Amino acid sequence: xxxxxxxxxxxxxxxxxxxxxxxxxxxxxxxxxxxxxxxxxxxxxxxxxxxxxxxxxxxxxxxxxxxxxxxxxxxxxxxxxxxxxxxxxxxxxxx
Amino acid sequence: xxxxxxxxxxxxxxxxxxxxxxxxxxxxxxxxxxxxxxxxxxxxxxxxxxxxxxxxxxxxxxxxxxxxxxxxxxxxxxxxxxxxxxxxxxxxxxxxxxxxxxxxxxxxxxxxxxxxxxxxxxxxxxxxxxxxxxxxxxxxxxxxxxxxxxxxxxxxxxxxxxxxxxxxxxxxxxxxxxxxxxxxxxxxxxxxxxxxxxxxxxxxxxxxxxxxxxxxxxxxxxxxxxxxxxxxxxxxxxxxxxxxxxxxxxxxxxxxxxxxxxxxxxxxxxxxxxxxxxxxxxxxxxxxxxxxxxxxxxxxxxxxxxxxxxxxxxxxxxxxxxxxxxxxxxxxxxxxxxxxxxxxxxxxxxxxxxxxxxxxxxxxxxxxxxxxxxxxxxxxxxxxxxxxxxxxxxxxxxxxxxxxxxxxxxxxxxxxxxxxxxxxxxxxxxxxxxxxxxxxxxxxxxxxxxxxxxxxxxxxxxxxxxxxxxxxxxxxxxxxxxx
Numbered sequence: 195x196x197x198x199x200x201x202x203x204x205x206x207x208x209x210x211x212x213x214x215x216x217x218x219x220x221x222x223x224x225x226x227x228x229x230x231x232x233x234x235x236x237x238x239x240x241x242x243x244x245x246x247x248x249x250x251x252x253x254x255x256x257x258x259x260x261x262x263x264x265x266x267x268x269x270x271x272x273x274x275x276x277x278x279x280x281x282x283x284x285x286x287x288x289x
Numbered sequence: 290x291x292x293x294x295x296x297x298x299x300x301x302x303x304x305x306x307x308x309x310x311x312x313x314x315x316x317x318x319x320x321x322x323x324x325x326x327x328x329x330x331x332x333x334x335x336x337x338x339x340x341x342x343x344x345x346x347x348x349x350x351x352x353x354x355x356x357x358x359x360x361x362x363x364x365x366x367x368x369x370x371x372x373x374x375x376x377x378x379x380x381x382x383x384x385x386x387x388x389x390x391x392x393x394x395x396x397x398x399x400x401x402x403x404x405x406x407x408x409x410x411x412x413x414x415x416x417x418x419x420x421x422x423x424x425x426x427x428x429x430x431x432x433x434x435x436x437x438x439x440x441x442x443x444x445x446x447x448x449x450x451x452x453x454x455x456x457x458x459x460x461x462x463x464x465x466x467x468x469x470x471x472x473x474x475x476x477x478x479x480x481x482x483x484x485x486x487x488x489x490x491x492x493x494x495x496x497x498x499x500x501x502x503x504x505x506x507x508x509x510x511x512x513x514x515x516x517x518x519x520x521x522x523x524x525x526x527x528x529x530x531x532x533x534x535x536x537x538x539x540x541x542x543x544x545x546x547x548x549x550x551x552x553x554x555x556x557x558x559x560x561x562x563x564x565x566x567x568x569x570x571x572x573x574x575x576x577x578x579x580x581x582x583x584x585x586x587x588x589x590x591x592x593x594x595x596x597x598x599x600x601x602x603x604x605x606x607x608x609x610x611x612x613x614x615x616x617x618x619x620x621x622x623x624x625x626x627x628x629x630x631x632x633x634x635x636x637x638x639x640x641x642x643x644x645x646x647x648x649x650x651x652x653x654x655x656x657x658x659x660x661x662x663x664x665x666x667x668x669x670x671x672x673x674x675x676x677x678x679x680x681x682x683x684x685x686x687x688x689x690x691x692x693x694x695x696x697x698x699x700x701x702x703x704x705x706x707x708x709x710x711x712x713x714x715x716x717x718x719x720x721x722x723x724x725x726x727x728x729x730x731x732x733x734x735x736x737x738x739x740x741x742x743x744x745x746x747x748x749x750x751x752x753x754x755x756x757x758x759x760x761x762x763x764x765x766x767x768x769x770x771x772x
Contacts (some may be wrong), residue, residue: 262313281430
């Protein structure tokens with residue numbers, strides 16, 4: 195399956211990745227190669243095989259519903275670019 | 290040709306856990322901003338989620354309560370999108386293997402029939418934080434206390450065909466999750482929110498394009514938003530237009546929906562299984578233990594209320610729909626020994642006050658014990674129904690037991706016939722004009738006219754004279770004057 199320039203630009207936009215125009219053909223080629231490999235694997239008969247949700251053969255461990263994390267706002271906000279009144283500040287978002 | 294409405298609902302119920310779905314931070318509502326947002330909730334590098342066992346238990350409770358298939362293996366997926374109140378850049382959700390599969394809910398329609406509404410699935414996911422746009426110039430404030438609060442998203446089949454059915458379904462789910470104790474049901478605080486998928490079509494034709502109206506947080510708004518949206522769509526289609534598939538927002542102030550974003554372009558979430566979380570595996574023993582420990586469900590309670598307390602279907606329906614209200618009712622009914630009177634007071638005076646003060650039954654200033662005590666005093670004729678309203682008012686505003694208020698305010702009903710006779714005589718002698726009119730009136734008109742004299746006696750007695758006794762005595766004395 196071959197991806198074109200538009201596909202690559204769309205994927206980059208969805209992932210909020212800034213990419214150099216000149217690199218687009220190479221990305222398109224690399225991504226197409228990956229999809230080709232997947233296409234090849236699609237041909238394998240997997241009708242008897244359980245879908246695998248995770249490469250580890252293990253199940254999720256559960257946590258007791260107890261508060262273990264107390265307020266560390268000051269500490270955690272010390273790395274934030276902008277805060278006010280306890281809030282993180284980001285450039286204005288208008289929906 | 291006749292239009293037909295097709296409605297499906299997605300309900301987000303915040304699960305009543307103590308901590309977040311993937312972190313040990315508190316989920317309590319109303320804390321100072323970001324004081325309950327830990328490193329995991331903030332998606333700081335190196336953090337990993339660990340799943341809350343209580344969120345799992347609550348989801349399975351819901352599933353067993355609607356007779357749904359429970360997945361023995363369910364998987365968390367990442368739903369990728371960018372918004373500042375979602376620090377990870379994806380919402381952890383369940384797309385491919387949700388914890389709860391197909392189930393159903395029966396709703397009661399106004400004509401007394403029931404309709405079965407399919408539940409497609411219910412899956413676990415995390416809530417996002419909150420964005421505050423108003424407070425800052427050119428900046429948006431982000432509070433991540435809500436980020437990571439567990440949600441159960443309950444998705445219905447498009448089985449509803451009117452706003453009324455949609456509300457009945459939403460109320461049913463609300464009654465269920467609050468009865469199960471898995472959600473506090475507080476719609477004003479956003480604990481129970483509803484997205485409405487609405488489309489219209491000519492009867493019998495293929496489904497039309499649907500719009501999704503997001504985050505509606507009251508039953509009244511669900512009804513209004515759907516009705517408005519149906520009207521809007523029909524207007525467009527009858528003018529030869531088409532409905533774009535889009536997300537809309539309900540504006541309660543203007544009572545209309547407006548476009549938020551086009552789903553056609555934005556709906557590319559690139560879901561994939563979350564590598565940070567392993568599959569959740571449960572067995573039959575786990576599911577059976579939960580099923581066997583389910584509390585009484587609202588439908589069962591409704592039937593019990595009719596059987597045990599001889600309530601009408603309507604009263605039983607209202608009082609069984611919300612667990613705290615049901616508990617309150619049962620306490621009052623037991624204390625007062627009069628279920629019908631208890632139901633009337635709760636659905637009348639108490640509900641009126643709760644609505645006026647925008648308060649939940651859980652925070653009622655008048656406790657079930659207090660109201661039960663008051664109804665006892667109505668039953669034993671210590672106070673009349675009207676005086677009881679005054680006592681209730683005092684209870685609501687100042688607290689105290691019915692007995693204390695009746696005593697302190699001197700509201701005890703006068704049942705002493707000598708005292709009543711004295712007032713009746715006084716009223717008759719000081720209202721000669723009305724007495725003459727009564728005597729002159731046709732006998733069949735007199736019944737109505739007695740109301741005036743009753744009112745006067747009540748006025749003189751400060752409402753404390755026993756109305757039954759006054760009525761009897763007044764009629765007897767007036768009729769004696771007629772012969």
